[in-house]
Amino acid sequence: MTIEFLQSLSEMQIVGELTVLSLLIGGIIMAGGVILAKIAKLLFQKYYAPTLPKDTAQNLSKLIYFGILIISFLGFTSSQGIDLSGIMVAGGIFAVVIGFATQSVVSNLISGVFLIVEKPAKHGDTIQLPDMGISGTLLDIGTFSSKIRKFDGTVIRIPNEKFFTSNIRSLTVSTVRRAESMVGISYKNDIENAISVITDEILTTMPFALCIPEPEFRVEELGDSSVNILVLVWHPRDDWSKVQPLLLTTIKRALDNAGIEIPFPQRVIWGAKD
């Protein structure tokens, strides 16, 4: 009964040598391929992905899924007796046309591969792209684009090509980071005394400021109205928000307590006399 049914299907021609039976077999191959791809992706995500970096796991997962789908498709075409050599010739010309039309897409894809291989930053790193004025946490390096969560909570998508070719400043590679602030003191005040009181205030009131290396001071400029001192304070990598935003407040408090003047911009005008 079943054999007779299959025989009848094999005799029902759709186009040329394409029969309903061969189409059914092709459908089964494709469906099997899709199911196999999903199972393989699921098993990979469950057992192997947790041991890999998140972006690597995501990309390997996609590679496995689409790899099985492509193999299934090739099985489907060969089961239908489709000769791909003819398509290859047309495909070559088509590829050139598509290549021109989608060069940015391909460029993003290739850049994505390079980003995965080179690993200038990994998932969860805090990075800065100075060329684009973007700072935040790297969420994902995808096939065509990367996502960064900015410090204001929004997520920005950057094409991989731009991401790969821009300068990437990693803020989480070193154990410690340095906060900086500039302050101007009056010419009549003693620089050494100002440095001493600022150091004491920083080490006393800022628990995340490192004692070793000690806060560093550089007299940057003898300005129009003030002696400008650059204050450099090291802190643990993850505690930028507990040091940098408070640094100027701390410096001002130290100078106020010591009676050291932070001068306003001022200009001395001499009038000519006859």
Place this chain on the structure above:
Amino acid sequence: MKTMRNDSEINFSNYGEYDINDNLDLFLPNTEIKIQRISDNTFSYFREDSEGKITEKIIPVKSNKLKIELSPIRPLNHPARRTDNIFLKFDKEIYLSKHSAASIFVHCPIEIGIFLIHDSNREPLDWITCNHLNSRFGLYGSPDTGTLCKYAKVSLATDYSDSIPYVEGVMKIVIENTLSSGQIVSKVIFPITDNSLYYENSKTIIDGIKITMKKRALVNIADVKIIPIDSDWIKSPTWEDNTVNTSMTMGLE
């Protein structure tokens, strides 16, 4: 802000276990802890520390009693847990001539943990430091490759009884110089996570370390090993950070 009492007027609370039926006040240098019953099976916890920071917690209990332990813990939690290493900078340098050894006692900063006691288990409830000014970070090495440590400038102690209550314990350090030249030792950097603390009344001692300075290939290295203390003093429970971030559908954490 509430003004705390002058430390000189206060008899500070000793380390140890406390049974609480209704309320308990614990006094430590610059720090007050109050635990009060607020209902049959609930206690409130209030703490004002040396920086004026107030912490309040509610403690539901199964029985109608609460038992806690106040004990010294490793100095790794204030202002935040960032490292397992400690950097002890000696106020005076120690000179060791070639092929010699020395045994010294040093003060080592401590923090104080408050643990809930359930049966024989200790669960961390809170921790404090009574000297936040000596609880800072330091970097050993260069900024790109260095090791972040808790940093403390310490003085030499005479013996184990020289502990400064609630602030500094005493640690024995044995330094052996197997090199063929004299060495100056001004600081010690090591992971303190395997050193246990022991207490008696208000004093603390800490497992010691043995440092062996030796030559490996062409490089001088210092090998550090722990020397456990054989003491009658009570061993402090281990403080583990119990802060767990749990994501829930409705945003409860």
